[in-house]
Amino acid sequence: MIVGVPKEIKNEEYRVAMTPNGVKEFVRAGHTVVVEKGAGIGAGFDDAAYAAAGAEMAPVDDVWARADMIYKVKEPLPSEYGKFKPGQILYTYLHLAAAYARELTDGMLAADIRGIAFETVELPSGAHPLLFPMSEVAGKLAIQAGATHLQKNHGGRGVLLGGVTGVPKAKVVIIGGGTVGTNAAKVAVGMGARTVVMDSYAPRLTYLDDAFGGAIETVLSTPAAIEEQIVDADIVVGGVLLPGGAQAPHLVKRASLKHMQPGSVLVDVAIDQGGCFETSKPTTHTEPTYVVDGVIHYCVANMPGAVARTSAMALAGATLPFGLAIANKGFEQAVKDDAALALGVNVYRGKLTIPSVAAAHGLEYTPLDAVL
Secondary structure (H helix, E strand, C coil), X not given: CXXXXXXXXXXXXXXXXXXXXXXXXXXXXXXXXXXXXXXXHHHCCCHHHHHHHCCEEECHHHHHHHCCEEECCCXXXXXXXXXXXXXXXXXXXXXXXXXXXXXXXXXXXXXXXXXXXXXXXXXXXXXXXXXXXXXXXXXHHHHHHHHHHHCHHHCCCCCCCCCECCECCCEEEEECCCHHHHHHHHHHHHCCCEEEEEECCHHHHHHHHHHCCCCCEEEECCHHHHHHHHCCCCEEEECCCCXXXXXXXXXXXXXXXXXXXXCCEEEECCHHHCCCECCCCCECCCCCEEEECCEEEECECCHHHHHHHHHHHHHHHHHHHHHHHHHHHCHHHHHHHCHHHHCCEEEECCEEXXXXXXXXXXXXXXXXXXXX
């Protein structure tokens, strides 16, 4: 199989889907890897390293034209839709349930391609092995970003997370106790903040309370409880993930913002799936924030791209085994053999094969088994 690795073109997206070590594994398995010139520069991998690993370096159009499987980090942008070719495999994050992803969904269906979304690959345990590493990164970055924009010079309240002698600590409220929330809590506690973690699943809160040794406060998440907790919060992190890549629920309504402290910060880690806050809209690293009713919103849609080397290495390591299985066995056999990978198939040759995305856009859903 010919595997193509194009350079990411999303605003300030420095990650790359495959490292030189990954190239070595594909080449060792008998496949050809075509990497766009300069694709890895942002993550610290130059063209010479890819060439030494056995990759062919090529212009972007050649990568798309030659590849049987396109191996990416982020969803294709409109300028890339015309590069799709019938039957091509697209292996990347897609987040098709988000309202702004309708155009991409239609483009993929029209192009007759086979699309696997990293975020919907799901193990029998319910774990998301290809989402986990970036959720871990984003969770830790959420507090870093929140703390930065809480500074007065960034428009925030001018509050230090850990406080100082005689001055109260900042309050951080984390909605969602999964991978994002757990890692956000680690950093918030480490920085000395008063940390509240909310989740709708009581056993998860029990686990977190024990894991953090009482260093966090846990609150069962209900609409009333969220409203109560965010009133005096300095930073609120939204990190709720619904199974199957469904659109995230709006847990903080606009009406609640007027009760929050001016200059407090909302960090929406779920923005790729529509966002946890009613007032959320995607932002970029260049212009990461905007203000609604005095509350700062940080909604960068590719947060891990800011720490590109760490993120690229973590993501490439997680996606490699599944990517190799697709290349070695062929798409159809690979998804037949692996139920987790089959759940990652969102689009198959003109059919939408994931119910959450079909529901989000009012489109027809076709079970994967019916088309394989």
